[in-house]
Amino acid sequence: MDPISQFIADWKIPIGAWGKEFFDFLTTNFSWFFDRLSDGLKSLLESLIDLMLWIPPVVLVILIMALAWWLQKSWRLAVAVAVGLLFIINQGLWRETVETLVLVVAATAVSMAIGVPIGIWAAHNPRVYRVLHPLLDLMQTMPTFVYLIPVLILFGLGIAPGLIVTVIFAMPSPIRLTYLGITSVPKPMIEAGQAFGATKRQLLWKVEFPSALPTIMAGLTQCIMLSLSMVVIAALIGANGLGKPVVRALNSVNIPLGVEAGLAIVIVAIILDRICRIGEAK
Template identity: 60%
Template sequence: MDWLTEHKLPIGKWLGQGVDLLNQQAAGFFDSLSMVLETILNGTTAALVWLPAWLLIAGIAGLAWWLHRSWGLVAFAVLSLLLIINLGYWQETLETLVLVLYATLFCMLIGVPLGIAAAHHPLLYTILRPILDLMQTIPTFVYLIPTLILFGLGVVPGLISTIIFALAAPVRLTWLGISSVPNTLIEAGKSFGCSKHQLLWRIELPYAMPTIMAGLTQCIMLSLSMVVIAALVGADGLGKPVVRALNTVNIEKGFEAGLAIVILAILLDRLFKQPAKQPAGAP
């Protein structure tokens, strides 16, 4: 066993050299990407902060009614957002909301096509599965080191780390949804002369949509779980007051900021969760 420990494989050294090589050879690319992403995130946040709070609350309440036709959800959205304003975390909540929504958007744009391709090509899913396992099981603090080196301090490394952590959910659930489409539906579509493209859009995606939407809500929850960690590399939002409260052992401030995160998580989950379908013949 001593021989084994004395001849350590330099895996960490190889990875470190790879990150350093990327930083040296593609520094211009990463700087440009960081600038673009930071401009988009900060611009969106500034626009939301500029809008009157009552207008945003009314817009979110209208979205809740349009999506779910539930007065209970509308009341919860209004009261919970008013509570966040009362606690003094409105701007931090908007910063967190922007980070979570953009992370979820990028995850869905990457994850859904990857999940569809993996469902149609089993070999691709066999290759992706251990990668997805690593993305979800490696401690999230590990993501911050290379992203901080490549993108610098700020909101961008927090966004990239969040995307890496949350990407596995839409990939897996999209794969599950497409793979679970009954063969009878596929055969029926083929018998009517549907092409592969038509089968995807008219049969597979509609059937898999509830599972894909579950991947969306799961992605939102995973993104919110990274809020505090992203604050460690300079990302603004509700994570900053939590980190400050931890450093100063401020129970009051930590609880209030944590409550705002919980409220935002519940609200986003209720907004984007697909309503359950009533069984046929139900009133």
């Protein structure tokens, strides 16, 4: 190494040590908060999983099939959903699929509940978006495995940390697309609403939100796909679901198990994507 590079390397900034001190401070002073949050989320998620597993699998398949038909008015989609879920039952991966569905739906719901209001706020306040923009860029370019480290330190192993890391990973998508949808509303529509005396709240709910809904729904489908991908990775920190058989298959080079779990993940992803799309009813 040349002298200049060696000098720079010798004066290494101790960013890693600072990070350790920061997390030590959090775990020392706020471990009670993280423990209670983790325990509460764990109880809620496990209750939902137990409820879905209490329902006979075939009955739950029929309910999901009916939901698909009700949302999309497509009997072909309903039949495809039923065939896909019955295939998962046939492969012996029903429990893992239910655990994955609960985690994905919960993470998507939380991400949308947080992301959509933040996106609306950023669309109406340029200063907020200027602050959020680099943070969203950082969150969307950071490797997925990096998210596991702080969550593991603060919350430990289990299903609750899997939910938390999934929410953090998926949330930038609804924020960005909600911002894009609101800022893309044609100005003549807003001016027409103002001309009729609409308040800011009325403009939001009756003009901006309906116009931006397709873009917001695109954020929903992206959020679902991101949640599903992170739920699989979160198996490394103890989150149950289809990620566990994938990890077992990798560790033991079990090709049949890997193929079965991989197909189950693809089926779940396609089902969730098709059900949540709008404007595709046949």
